[in-house]
Amino acid sequence: DHQSYFYPGVNAALVLSDMMPSLKNGGILNYAKLKGSYAQTGSVFALPGTTGAYQLESTFSQVGGFPYGTLPGFSADGSINNPLIKPETVRSTEVGLELGLFNSRIITELAYYFQDNNDQVVPIGISNSTGYAAALLNAARFENKGLEVDVKLTPFLKFGRFSWEMSGNYTYNTSDVISIYEGLDELFVGNTSYIIKGYPAYTHKLKDWLRDPQGRVIIDPVSGYPKQNPVNTYFGRTNPKHIVGITSEMNFKGLSLRAVAEYRGGAFIQNDIGRNLGFTGISNLSAINGRQRFVFPNSVIANADGSFTENKDIVVRNAHYSFLQDGAFTNVQTNYYSSADFWKLRELTLSYELPQSLMRNSKIVKRATLSLIGRNLIMFTPISNQWTDPEFSNTTGNAVGFTDSGQSPPTRVFGFNVNLTF
DSSP states (O other), X not given: OXXXXXXXXXXXXXXXXXXXXXXXXXXXXXXXXXXXXXXXXXXXXXXXXXXXXXXXXXXXXXXXXXXXXXXXXXXXXXXXXXXTOOOEEEEEEEEEEEEEETTTTEEEEEEEEEEEEEEEXXXXXXXXXXXOSEEEEEEEEEEEEEEEEXXXXXXXXXXXXXXXXXXXXXXXXXXXXXXXXXTXXXXXXXXXXXXXXXXXXXXXXXXXXXXXXXXXXXXXXXXXXXXXXXXXXXXXXXXXXXXXXXXXXXXXXXXXXEEEEEEEESOEEEEHHHHHHHHTTOSGGGGGGGGOXXXXXXXXXXXXXXXXXXXXXXXXXXXXXXXXXXXXXTTOGGGGEEEOOEEEEEXXXXXXXXXXXXXXXXXXXXXXXXXXXXXXXXXXXXXXXXXXXXXXXXXXXXXOSEEOTTSOOOOOEEEEEEEEEO
């Protein structure tokens, strides 16, 4: 019933500097363009393995080894498929402004966009007593909105044969969950990532300590161990809200140096790799207070009348294995939860183009450039992240913001490039 979708689009632009030449009389502004667009697109490939071929009807798959032994011939697949599934639709609106200043030495572009993502295809977890683990449904609606700013300085500086060009861009993006499937307030995506009505998409939901109204950790007055909250708690978003990119390129005669740096901020990460390190006793958290007994920081004791008393002298019963590695500490995910902000030197390239005086006698090679390249060279992260590169995750799907010991570590890359023109 929903085997097609309509995807119209329209865009228009007004070159204001041509329509109103008086705008250029000041000598500062030489170009101005106002633009806008609207588009509607459809998609049936939202998540890997959700709405591909043969997924309108529930199917049975042949069991390995059939028909030998006591194995059944066919088994129901894990998800109930939906013959009435609709394509996802995205309605996008964008308005922007382009400016050229000082004879286009400074070029600026600004854009604001809004996207309505409707009929998101999401597998909904259901009771295993049905014979299935999930049902495939149009179960979510998101709203994305953001701002993009791009500035180019061409050149930034110029002295004789030396020139320096700079460019930068800033993106602000937020995605909010407007609604999900009727009767539900949240949907599990994977790892610690959830779709939660009224929250950003996607949001961490984590095991935390039991806390008083002031946020202090409640301890057991006998063991001194902090108590775990039996209900998981909502925390921050998994995707960055702010992205900044900076590109710098300096040229002198045939020598050039190009650098690309990037900042991402506003997201958080669950470093499950920290729990693995703590279990084996090789993280700095596993050596708290030199593995000697201590008063758990910022902790309180719950009184019978519902009040709380600051804990000043009740120490943990055991400060090493029984506390840190048997679950009392490592099972609480917020101990390994941190900001995912970072600054990175994405790429650094040093190039040299051989002088034409050396190439004149060559009948084959007309131009030659040699380059040294380094990628992912330097990274700066907040002090709260003591584990790994927050950009790396154990998945490339929607359940990002989660690291574990099974993924490959981040690496620096060094190389060279030879470019020849014949």
